[in-house]
Amino acid sequence: MNKIIQAKDITQIYRKNGAVTVKALQDVSVDIEKGEFAAIMGASGSGKSTLMNILGCLARPTGGEYFLDGENVNQLSDDDLAKIRNRKIGFVFQLFHLLPRTDSLENVELPLLYSDRSDITKLAQKALEVVGLADRIHHYPAELSGGQQQRVAIARALVNNPEIILADEPTGNLDSRAGLEVISVFQQLHAEGKTVILVTHSREIAEHANRIILIKDGRITGDERAQNPLNARDELESLPEETEVAQ
Amino acid sequence: MKILRLTTNVFKGLGKNKMRSFLMMVGVIIGIATLIVILSITQGANKKIMARINNFGPNAIMVHSGGGKMRGQIRGPSTVSMANLARKDLQNISSIEGVKIVSPFQLKMDMPIKYQSQFTTTTVMGVMPNWADAWKRGASKGDFIQTEDVELLKKVCVIGQTVKKELFPDSNPIGAELLIGKVKFRVQGILQKRGASPAGTDFDNLVIIPFSTASRRLMNQPKYIAMIRVIVDDPSHLKIISQQISQILRRNHHLASQEEDDFKLTSSTQIVKMIKSVSGTLHIFLLLIAGLSLLVGGIVIMNIMLISVSERKHEIGLRKAVGARSKDILLQFILESLVITLTGGILGFIVGILGVKIMEWVTNMPAVVSWEALALAFGFSFIVGIIFGVQPARKASRLDPVEALR
Ligand SMILES: Nc1ncnc2c1ncn2[C@@H]1O[C@H](COP(=O)(O)OP(=O)(O)O)[C@@H](O)[C@H]1O
Ligand SMILES: [Mg+2]
Helix, strand or coil: CCEEEEEEEEEEEEEECCCEEEEEEEEEEEEEECCCEEEEECCCCCCHHHHHHHHCCCCCCCEEEEEECCEEHHHCCHHHHHHHHHHHEEEECCCCCCCCCCCHHHHHHHHHHCCCCCCHHHHHHHHHHHCCCHHHCCCCHHHCCHHHHHHHHHHHHHCCCCCEEEEECCCCCCCHHHHHHHHHHHHHHHHCCCEEEEEECCHHHHCCCCEEEEEECCEEEEEEECCCCCCHHHHHHHCCHHHHHHC | CHHHHHHHHHHHHHHCCHHHHHHHHHHHHHHHHHHHHHHHHHHHHHHHHHHHHHHHCCCEEEEEECCCCCCCCCCCCCCHHHCCECHHHHHHHHCCCCEEEEEEEEEEEEEEEEECCEEEEEEEEEECCCHHHHHCCCEEEECCCCHHHHHCCCCEEEECHHHHHHHCCCCCCCCCEEEECCEEEEEEEEECCCCECCCCCECCCEEEEEHHHHHHHHCCCCCCECEEEEEECCHHHHHHHHHHHHHHHHHHCCCCCCCCCCEEEEEHHHHHHHHHHHHHHHHHHHHHHHHHHHHHHHHHHHHHHHHHHHHCHHHHHHHHHCCCCHHHHHHHHHHHHHHHHHHHHHHHHHHHHHHHHHHHHHHCCCCCCCHHHHHHHHHHHHHHHHHHHHHHHHHHHCCCHHHHHC
């Protein structure tokens, strides 16, 4: 067993104006194997994003220990964390966060700007091919549909060939067809061996993962293994044609 | 490699927002342009001052007949009509320690001269042979005034280049006889070219004749001397020797202590002082404008960048999420500010040079555009970019990525 993520008793406490404190996470322990496709599911405000930011080394927990790929992250400097984010982690956000007035290719190149790679353009083109946007490399975000924009964002998350893809509500701003397209990209990446962690409030979306971790009020309340996860590609094929036109 | 990539990225980013980038540059452009204009004018003026001092002679003292005040401009020459310097003055000045050459001369301006059908007017000087050493200026062709010419009151002359051009446009003047007033003089030499006289007039519009001939035959001033040029051994002795000359002349002229001088001394140090006092205030004013524009330009840049840090929160958060360290963000924003100010500096330099050229063309003022000016433009732009770029850059680099992405 190769545990790429080992979080032990993670606690995150926010202090608002010193007085009131919010316990966003309480003693959360999760292990995730290399190559797993796991969904973290819970209602709004349950602490999903907080957990994802910690797992992605974007934030430090107030308590607990976190091992990423066997390395204790707590002891690393901010610069080391940036390096880890650059090499081992690819983020996908609900709001895409593409740079405006910047074409797909340049958006995807962004993480490489902070790496030592030299074949920037080639890698970015490849990543765009993986998400099926080889013909959109010089389009600006404003010229792309929501689903396409999110796929550009996925290409950006992939471009550095990270171990883990972390996606926070990636379908939250998409209609169901575009959402399924995005999910199918994640399923494809999982099939190719990537570790994918998908944060969502929707059970429908979560059921595409092989494992569903339930979170409520900052605590893990369940951990289900799915024998037969939904297949987004199949669902897309069974969708009526008109949806595509509407998009 | 990485910094190069980041720099290209910064350039692209600024190019995507041309209007904002340009507005950020305006202050720097104005500031640097003004700076260039000032510098060019100052250097042009300095060149002019240096040329004048050189023409005047850095170790010369001119003794003028006649007193009176002179302010703000260089004293023109004293003419024979006001001559009041005596032979004794001359002898006493010669015996001052440190005085190397004492060269008396008579002078009359606007004298009519004529050769065949050509007329002109010119300044006529009656000089001793040591005039050539005193002015470091002899005959470029033919002979200068010789001792013998002075002793025998010869009616010979040496003419300046302007006079040659006026009277002998295409013939050889040497040996020709011309009329100064009503007296005939034989041309025996042509003076070396000099350009501007100490007073700024054409120093080539000049005819030189023997001192004695001028005093007795042409200007009717056998007793007194109009002017004396004194050359000292070292410019640092100018002040002391000037004081000594002053004492000698006051004593010889029997001036009571409350009486004003009936002579005037000028030297290169005074010329520098006069020219500087005139141009100084203008330069300070212009420098103030340049400084203010750069300051305002810098503050504008800082404010726009601070606003843009808030506007670009998502971008900053995203860059951090994909692996940018705080120092990468810091560097990016400082580079942005530097690219803005340096581009503004270059544009300002170009605008400044255009301004200088136009001014030169309109006012006829000489200006010098130098490498120092370019270096200064770059230096100031760089400093403004750093000073006013650091604050926004630090703000950007310190953003918490989770907060920024929210
Ligand atoms: N920076 C913060 N300061 C204070 N409270 C916060 C902050 N971030 C999140 N919270 C609180 O922590 C809880 C969990 O938030 P979050 O992880 O964003 O939930 P989810 O992503 O599941 O909707 C919420 O109650 C939220 O209000
Ligand atoms: Mg959330």
